[in-house]
Amino acid sequence: MKDKLINLTYIAAVVMLLTSVCVALVAFASSGLAVPVDELVAIQASEFAQTVREAL
Structure with missing residues (x-):
């Protein structure tokens, strides 16, 4: 029972x-x-279009 409680607490904390x-x-x-x-x-x-214009 204690393991289930710890598991539920862990799940609740993650949520x-x-x-x-x-x-x-x-x-x-x-x-x-x-x-x-x-x-x-x-x-x-x-910016890409400006770079292409400058390259041409």
């Missing part, structure tokens, strides 16, 4: 840790500090 990490990521993403992926891709594409 709570994952939940807190997900909440922190959502809070960070919604704060506006995170760079949107499409904006990052657009910047990279723009």
Whole structure:
């Protein structure tokens, strides 16, 4: 019975840790500090196009 209790405690701790990490990521993403992926891709594409123009 004690092993089951330790196992359930471990599972509950892992679930709570994952939940807190997900909440922190959502809070960070919604704060506006995170760079949107499409904006990052657009910047990279723009830099690549500029490099190609300079090479020609």
